[in-house]
Amino acid sequence: MRSTGCLRARSRWFVLACxxxxxxxxxxxxxxxxxxxxxxxxMTFDADRLDSAYVEHTYxxxxxxxxxxxxxxxxxxxx
Amino acid sequence: xxxxxxxxxxxxxxxxLAPCVAMAETAxxxxxxxxKYLDYQDRQPGEDRVGIKAHAVALTVPLHESWSFDANxxxxxVSGASxxxxxxxxxxxxxxxxxxxxxLTRYFARGSLNVGGNYSKEADYLSRSLSTTLTWxxxxxKNTALIAGxxxxxxxxxxxxxxxxxxxxAVYEVLAGVTQVLTPADIAQVIVRHVRxxxxxxxxxxxxxxxxxxxxxxxxxxxxxxxxxxxxxxxxTSYRFYTDSFGLRAHTLGLEFEQPxxxxxxxxxxxxxxxxxxxxxxxxxxxGPTGQTFPEPGARYYTQDQRLSAFGAVTVGLKLAxxxxxxxxxxxxxxxxxxxxxxALQGRGDPGLAPFDARSVQLGVTHRF
Numbered sequence: 001m002r003s004t005g006c007l008r009a010r011s012r013w014f015v016l017a018c019x020x021x022x023x024x025x026x027x028x029x030x031x032x033x034x035x036x037x038x039x040x041x042x043m044t045f046d047a048d049r050l051d052s053a054y055v056e057h058t059y060x061x062x063x064x065x066x067x068x069x070x071x072x073x074x075x076x077x078x079x
Numbered sequence: 080x081x082x083x084x085x086x087x088x089x090x091x092x093x094x095x096l097a098p099c100v101a102m103a104e105t106a107x108x109x110x111x112x113x114x115k116y117l118d119y120q121d122r123q124p125g126e127d128r129v130g131i132k133a134h135a136v137a138l139t140v141p142l143h144e145s146w147s148f149d150a151n152x153x154x155x156x157v158s159g160a161s162x163x164x165x166x167x168x169x170x171x172x173x174x175x176x177x178x179x180x181x182x183l184t185r186y187f188a189r190g191s192l193n194v195g196g197n198y199s200k201e202a203d204y205l206s207r208s209l210s211t212t213l214t215w216x217x218x219x220x221k222n223t224a225l226i227a228g229x230x231x232x233x234x235x236x237x238x239x240x241x242x243x244x245x246x247x248x249a250v251y252e253v254l255a256g257v258t259q260v261l262t263p264a265d266i267a268q269v270i271v272r273h274v275r276x277x278x279x280x281x282x283x284x285x286x287x288x289x290x291x292x293x294x295x296x297x298x299x300x301x302x303x304x305x306x307x308x309x310x311x312x313x314x315x316t317s318y319r320f321y322t323d324s325f326g327l328r329a330h331t332l333g334l335e336f337e338q339p340x341x342x343x344x345x346x347x348x349x350x351x352x353x354x355x356x357x358x359x360x361x362x363x364x365x366x367g368p369t370g371q372t373f374p375e376p377g378a379r380y381y382t383q384d385q386r387l388s389a390f391g392a393v394t395v396g397l398k399l400a401x402x403x404x405x406x407x408x409x410x411x412x413x414x415x416x417x418x419x420x421x422x423a424l425q426g427r428g429d430p431g432l433a434p435f436d437a438r439s440v441q442l443g444v445t446h447r448f
Contacts, residue, residue, distance in 0.1 A: 032220065037306045038261075040306075042337045049113075051410075052135070054117050058119060058439065063355060064327040065355060066296075067321075068299075068321070070273055071272070
C-alpha cells in the first residue's frame, strides 16, 4: 500500500530529474565531430547486454531490490 | 532425500534481456552474435548452496536502413541446496529453465522505438512479457534524449510441492528518463521507474512465508560515463535508489574502470556496494525449543527469507576482453560477492543468519558480421 511518504519521495525524484535536465540545457552543445570518444562501446550504457542480464538477475535473486535500467525482460519469482 | 524444484531461484538466476536504454543514434551497421557462459556458486560457512550453469546467446541483425531485429535465448541448470527458513535446513534442489526473447527496433531521424517480448518456462514457473521503449532526441545535435518505456509481465506459478496451485502474478512498469551528453568526454543518464505488481509473491518452498499480494516499487537510477584522457580509460559510475511497498529501501553504488592495454586488450576492475533494510514483515532468527522461529501470533504477513533481511554487500570483480580482430572478440569476467547483516547501513542485520558468499565466472565470445 502506498504511503504518503513514498509519494512525497517520488515527487522529489521527479523534481530532481527536471532540475538536472534544466541544468544541462545551459551546457555548450557538443558537436557531432566531437563525439568520437562517446561513440565507443565502453562509453555507452549496457554495452555488453548478456553480461548486464546475468549480473542484474543474479543480484535480483539474492537481494531485495531489482531493476532500474529498462522495462520488460520477463518475470522473477525470487522475491 | 526429497529433491525440490526450486524454480523460483532458477528463474531469478537468469532472465531474458530487457530492452536497453542506451543512446543509439542510428540503426546498427553490423550484425552481432554473442555467446556467454555463466558459472555461479554461492555458499555459507561449511555449506555450498546454489550452483548455476547457464548458456546465453544474443543476436542483433540490421534490417534494411531503419530497422533492426534482436533475439536472445537462454538455458540454465540450477542445482544445490537452499534454506527452508533463515539459513537453516538446507534442502536440495535442481531445475532447468529455457527462455526466448525477441525485439524489433525502428530508427527515425530523431529517435527510435523498440517493441519486444520474452517467454520463459520451467517446471513450475511460466513468465511472459511485452515491453516498448521510445527514445527521442530533443535537439538536432542529438545531445539530449528523452526515454519512455512501458512493460507488462504475466507469470503463472505452480510449485511442485503443491503448497499452492494455479497462482498468478501481473506486473506493470513504466519508466521515464533522460540521457544527456555533457562534454565530449562525459555522458549521463537519469531514469525513474515505477512498478505495480499484483498476485502471488510468497515463496512456496520456504517455511513460514506469507507475503502481501501486492508489491509496488520505484527506482531512481543515475549513471555517468567519463572518459579519462590521461589513460584513455572509460570510468562508469552508477547509483540506484530502490523503495517498495514491502518496506524495503536499498542503495546500490557501482564503479567500473575500463582501461585499454593496447593490441585490442582491455581490463576492467569493478566494485559494487549495496545496502538494504529489512522488509517490514521479516521475522528475525529467534528459535524456540523445536529450533524453528515462529511468526508473531496473528501476523498477517511474515517471511524468514534471508534476501528480505537487512544487510550490506560488496562485489569486487575483474573483466578481461580482447578484440582479436574487427570481427571477433572474447571476454572473461570474475566476480566475488559477500553479504553480511552487520554491513547494513539502514536497520539492523539479523545476527542469526549465516554469512553469504558467492562467486561467478563469465566467458564470452562475440562475432560481428
